Amino acid sequence: MLRLLGLPDSNEGITQQQWEACIHPEDRDRVLAEVAANVAGPGALDRQYRVVWPDGTVHWLHSKTRLVLDSFNRPDKLIGVDFDITEHQAADERLRILSSAVEQSPVSIVITNLHGIIEYANRKTTEITGYTLDELRGQHTRILNPATPLRKSTGISGHHPHRRVARRVSQQKEERRVFLGRCAH
Numbered sequence: 001m002l003r004l005l006g007l008p009d010s011n012e013g014i015t016q017q018q019w020e021a022c023i024h025p026e027d028r029d030r031v032l033a034e035v036a037a038n039v040a041g042p043g044a045l046d047r048q049y050r051v052v053w054p055d056g057t058v059h060w061l062h063s064k065t066r067l068v069l070d071s072f073n074r075p076d077k078l079i080g081v082d083f084d085i086t087e088h089q090a091a092d093e094r095l096r097i098l099s100s101a102v103e104q105s106p107v108s109i110v111i112t113n114l115h116g117i118i119e120y121a122n123r124k125t126t127e128i129t130g131y132t133l134d135e136l137r138g139q140h141t142r143i144l145n146p147a148t149p150l151r152k153s154t155g156i157s158g159h160h161p162h163r164r165v166a167r168r169v170s171q172q173k174e175e176r177r178v179f180l181g182r183c184a185h
Contacts, residue, residue, distance in 0.1 A: 004061055004082050006053025024050035024058060038067055039075050048085065060089040116141045 002009055005022045023031050027049040038045040045065045050058050065080030102109050108125040112118050121129075121136045129136070129144060136143070 001082060004059070004084055005051055006055065006057070006059070022051045022053075024052055026050070035065075035078075038065065038078070043067065045080075048089075059084060059086045061085065110136075110141065110144065112141055118143075 002014060005014070005019070007014065007018075007022075020028065020032065031047065031049045034045055034047055043066070045063070048060060048062050050060055052058055062083045062085045063080060064082075065078045067078055068076050070076040103122050105122055105124060108128055109120075109122040110118055110125055111120040118136045118139050118141060121131075121133055125136070125144075126132055131143075
């Protein structure tokens with residue numbers, strides 16, 4: 001536990017006050033309230049919180065604890081395990097930022113599987129096409145390009161029935177297509 005708090009190993013362990021001092025100031029009240037509630041009533045506690053190391057760096061911990069009662073059903077001790085999830089939290093934050101950027105992008109972004117089936121379309125795409133995400137999800141990208149003749153394999157013959165989408169998409173001044181995926185070898 002000491003290493004998770006950025007402290008040197010010691011046979012003496014850590015006091016309650018030392019542990020509390022390591023908890024990030026913005027998380028301290030919440031964490032202490034959760035611990036107090038856990039001590040008041042038996043049960044498991046699963047929480048995430050930040051700690052500040054002596055060098056000033058902030059690290060995230062995931063803590064799972066359980067209250068153990070003595071033979072008289074009084075709180076005896078807390079047992080548990082803590083994990084450093086700092087890298088996981090950083091990855092989650094990067095993902096939130098990327099997701100926000102895609103959703104707020106001023107250009108249409110459509111994500112498909114390798115067969116051209118739409119899995120995601122951002123807000124700009126739904127504004128331009130008039131379709132909702134639920135209407136687009138599961139459709140082939142041909143729904144967004146009515147000039148492309150449909151193949152017999154789709155079960156629909158002739159030209160695409162969604163001409164209004166073509167007009168709206170063609171009103172965009174610039175079109176860029178980026179395809180990400182694996183190449184077949």
